[in-house]
Amino acid sequence: xxxxxxxxxxxxxxxxxxxxxxxxxxxxxxxxxxxxxxxxxxxxxxxxxxxxxxxxxxxxxxxxxxxxxxxxxxxxxxxxxxxxxxxxxxxxxxxxxxxxxxxxxxxxxxxxxxxxxxxxxxxxxxxxxxxxxxxxxxxxxxxxxxxxxxxxxxxxxxxxxxxxxxxxxxxxxxxxxxxxxxxxxxxxxxxxxxxxxxxxxxxxxxxxxxxxxxxxxxxxxxxxxxxxxxxxxxxxxxxxxxxxxxxxxxxxxxxxxxxxxxxxxxxxxxxxxxxxxxx
Ligand SMILES: Cc1ncc(C[n+]2csc(CCOP(=O)(O)OP(=O)(O)O)c2C)c(N)n1
Numbered sequence: 333x334x335x336x337x338x339x340x341x342x343x344x345x346x347x348x349x350x351x352x353x354x355x356x357x358x359x360x361x362x363x364x365x366x367x368x369x370x371x372x373x374x375x376x377x378x379x380x381x382x383x384x385x386x387x388x389x390x391x392x393x394x395x396x397x398x399x400x401x402x403x404x405x406x407x408x409x410x411x412x413x414x415x416x417x418x419x420x421x422x423x424x425x426x427x428x429x430x431x432x433x434x435x436x437x438x439x440x441x442x443x444x445x446x447x448x449x450x451x452x453x454x455x456x457x458x459x460x461x462x463x464x465x466x467x468x469x470x471x472x473x474x475x476x477x478x479x480x481x482x483x484x485x486x487x488x489x490x491x492x493x494x495x496x497x498x499x500x501x502x503x504x505x506x507x508x509x510x511x512x513x514x515x516x517x518x519x520x521x522x523x524x525x526x527x528x529x530x531x532x533x534x535x536x537x538x539x540x541x542x543x544x545x546x547x548x549x550x551x552x553x554x555x556x557x558x559x560x561x562x563x564x565x566x567x568x569x570x571x572x573x574x575x576x577x578x579x580x581x582x583x584x585x586x587x588x589x590x591x592x593x594x595x596x597x598x599x600x601x602x603x604x605x606x607x608x609x610x611x
Contacts, residue, residue, distance in 0.1 A: 333546075333547050333550060333551075337380075338546050338547050338550075339609060339610070340379075341372075341375050341376055341379060341380060341546040341550070342372070342375070342546050342609060343606065343609045343610075343611045344375040344378075344379045344414065345371040345372040345374070345375040345544075345546065346371070346575065346602060346605050346606045346609065346611075347410075347414055347611070348371040348374055348375060348407060348410045348411050348414065349368055349371050349410075349574075349575045349576075349602050350599075350602050350603070350606060351406075351409075351410035351413065351414060351420070351423065352364065352367045352368060352371075352406045352407055352410050353595075353598055353599060353602060354423065355406045355409065355410065355423045355424075356406055356426075356589075357595060358423075358424050358426065359426045359427040359428075360589065361427055361435070361587075361589065362405075362406050362426065362427065362435060362587075363403045363404055363405075363406065363435075363586060363587050364406075364573065364579060364585050364587075364588075364589075364590070365510070365512065365572040365573040365579060365582070365585040365586050365587075366401060366403065366404045366407075366479060366508065366510065366572060366586065367404045367405075367406045367407035367410075368407070368572070368573050368574045368575055368576065368579065369508050369510040369543070369570040369571060369572050369573070369574050370401075370404060370407050370477060370506075370508050370543075370570070371407060371574065371575070372543060372544050372545070372549055373506050373508070373543060373549060373568060374407055374408065374410075374411040375411070375546060376546055376549045376550045376553060377397060377411075377475060377553070378411045378412070378414075378415050379415070380550055381395075381550065381553045381554075382394075382395040382397065382473075382475070383395045383472060383473075384415075384443070386412075386415050386416040386417045386442075386443070387416070389417055389442040389443050392470075393470055393471070393472050394472060395472050395473045395474070395475065396445040396446075396458070396461050396472065396473075396474045396475065397445055397474075397475045397476070397477070398445060398446040398448065398454040398455075398457050398458040398461070398474070398475070398476040398477070399437050399444075399446075399448055399454070399476075399477050400451070400452075400453065400454020400455060400457075400458070400476050400477060400478045400479070400482060401448070401451065401454075401477060401478060401479035401482055401508065402437040402447070402448025402449035402450075402451075402454070403435065403436055403449060403587070404477075404479075405426075405433070405434070405435060405437040405438075406426065408437055408444065409423060409426065409433055409437075409441065410423070412441070412442070412443040412444070415443070417441075417442045417443035418441070418442050418443070435449075436448060436449025437449070445461075446458075451479065451481075451482040451485055452482060452485025452486070452487040452488055453487060454476050454477075454478065455476050455478060455487075455488050455491035455492065455495070455505060456487060456490070456491040456494075457476075458474050458475070458476035458491075458503060458505070459474075459491050459494060459495045459498075459500055459503060461474045462474040462495070462500045462502045462503035462563075463498060463500060465502055466500070466502060471502075472502070473502050473503075473504065473557065474502060474503050474504070475503075475504050475505070475506070476503070476504075476505045476506070477505075477506045477508060478505060478506065478507050478508065479507075479508055479510075479513070480507055480508060480509045480510060480511065480513070480518055480524060480527065481512070481513025481514065481518060481521070483507060483524050483527065484513075484522055484524055489530070489534070492530075492531055492536065493534045495534070495535075495536070495563040496534040496535025496536055496562065496563065497535065499535075499561045499562060499563075500563045501559060501560050501561055501562055501563060501564075503563040503564075504553065504556040504557075504563070504564045504565075504566065505531075505563065505564070505565045505566070506543075506565070506566045506567075506568055507527055507565060507566070507567045507568065508543065508568055508570055509527065509543065509567055509568055509569050509570060510570040510571060510572035510574075511572070512572040512581070512583055512586065513586075514586050514587070515583065515586070516583055517583070527565075527567050528540055528565070528567050531565040531567075535563075536562055536563050536564065536565050537556065537559045537562040537563070537564040537565070538564070538565055538567065539552040539555065539556065539564060539565070539566045539567070540566075540567045540569070541566060541567070541568055541569070542568075542569055543568025543569055543570035544570060544571070544574060549566070549568065552564075552566045553566070572585070572586070573585050575601065575602055575605065576597065576598040576601050576602065577597065577601060578590070578594050578597050578598070579594075579598065
């Protein structure tokens with residue numbers, strides 16, 4: 333990938349982060365850590381790889397994304413608003429009682445393909461979408477983003493087994509491996525490691541990448557599309573709270589809210605990163 337394009341995609345990732353901060357700051361609630369860790373994955377999907385039309389969100393042959401870690405709605409809503417699915421201004425209503433932008437992703441929001449929030453269910457739904465597309469000879473792709481804590485749920489492995497068995501090669505799952513779940517580090521609570529080997533055992537093609545490197549993610553998505561007879565999982569090594577020094581790797585910023593000083597640091601750090609990238 334040309335340097336110009338990778339800089340552009342990284343920049344979209346930081347604009348997603350900036351928007352996540354604004355959204356959660358305004359609502360005074362929302363999941364910061366896990367939203368910040370998937371910014372590059374969303375930037376690559378929405379600003380390079382996915383076949384979508386913001387003016388026509390219901391396009392039949394569009395690619396689908398299931399954000400199975402549905403509590404990270406601020407990141408998906410940010411990507412969708414930046415892409416033009418709905419006005420940026422609408423993000424100010426996040427978590428308002430009468431807003432469609434609820435704390436966990438909602439299918440009624442333009443561009444959202446599946447509601448989620450009860451962890452563990454998204455891969456099954458994404459597989460259903462992928463099987464439907466295959467059966468009807470559509471050539472669209474289906475993506476799912478799973479949390480690494482989420483994959484402690486048994487249903488994930490039932491879906492993984494079925495996807496391998498049914499050779500769902502139009503399905504690509506991402507595991508956001510930030511190594512932190514709700515209340516601690518994965519290896520201390522209940523280790524799902526080694527993640528790649530478990531998917532491989534169920535017949536998946538496995539790619540491991542730095543989840544903050546847009547070039548690696550982009551190449552993995554391209555490679556996944558060329559693999560026949562197997563679904564692909566892209567295990568993304570990420571940092572929870574990525575981009576803000578005081579949020580990174582902090583269990584408390586799973587859903588906890590920053591102090592006024594921490595907010596100040598957060599906006600300053602993200603803004604200087606965006607300025608450095610020349611946007
Ligand atoms: C079935 C279910 N159990 C519990 C929860 C509460 N919950 C919300 S987020 C979360 C932790 C998820 O960890 P992970 O998948 O690693 O997400 P990330 O760290 O990326 O935010 C939990 C337990 C839930 N949403 N659904």
